[in-house]
Amino acid sequence: MIFTAIFTALVAFLASSAAATPLEKRVTVRDGTIASPTDGTVVSPGNSYAFQYNLINWCQAGYTSFDVYLLDNEPTAASMNTTQGFTDYVYYYGRYTVDNFPDGLPPMGTPPPSTLPMLDIGSSYDGQDIWLTVVQTELYCPPDGHTEYMLASNNMVYSA
Numbered sequence: 001m002i003f004t005a006i007f008t009a010l011v012a013f014l015a016s017s018a019a020a021t022p023l024e025k026r027v028t029v030r031d032g033t034i035a036s037p038t039d040g041t042v043v044s045p046g047n048s049y050a051f052q053y054n055l056i057n058w059c060q061a062g063y064t065s066f067d068v069y070l071l072d073n074e075p076t077a078a079s080m081n082t083t084q085g086f087t088d089y090v091y092y093y094g095r096y097t098v099d100n101f102p103d104g105l106p107p108m109g110t111p112p113p114s115t116l117p118m119l120d121i122g123s124s125y126d127g128q129d130i131w132l133t134v135v136q137t138e139l140y141c142p143p144d145g146h147t148e149y150m151l152a153s154n155n156m157v158y159s160a
């Protein structure tokens with residue numbers, strides 16, 4: 001009986017310390033979720049290019065947000081900062097939000113545009129690769145409510 005009581009107390013202690021642990025944040029690097037621009041798309045200042053990100057709603061969230069950047073290095077999970085963004089970007093387009101259940105939920109945030117403008121980023125980038133990069137945030141993922149980030153990128157060639 002004493003053994004049972006100790007065992008029960010130990011289980012309760014382990015359960016409470018598990019609950020106090022900060023929820024895990026996981027970064028997943030995926031290929032092929034950016035339908036446009038395709039790899040190797042040539043872009044020039046003053047023009048726009050088609051943009052389509054095919055998100056996978058892993059955590060069955062009502063809304064899914066993602067941030068869109070232009071980077072001058074191929075992004076990896078290791079090159080993200082501690083809040084899963086990129087500190088050294090060439091350009092930040094913004095955060096877009098997709099309503100995953102448009103019949104049942106009110107609109108929220110800015111929907112993703114179908115084209116993005118190519119700004120003048122300077123002649124030093126002429127002929128260089130730049131990476132259109134998407135960081136998708138999935139909140140409240142089961143079973144424990146953790147957050148997952150998905151990183152996808154395609155390269156483009158800048159023609160000044």
Ligand SMILES: *[C@@H]1O[C@H](CO)[C@@H](O)[C@H](O)[C@H]1NC(C)=O
Pocket residue numbers: 081082083084085086087088
């Ligand atoms: C990470 O990068 C994002 C986007 O540039 C920025 O908003 C955020 O403050 C950065 N986080 C840190 C800890 O520097």
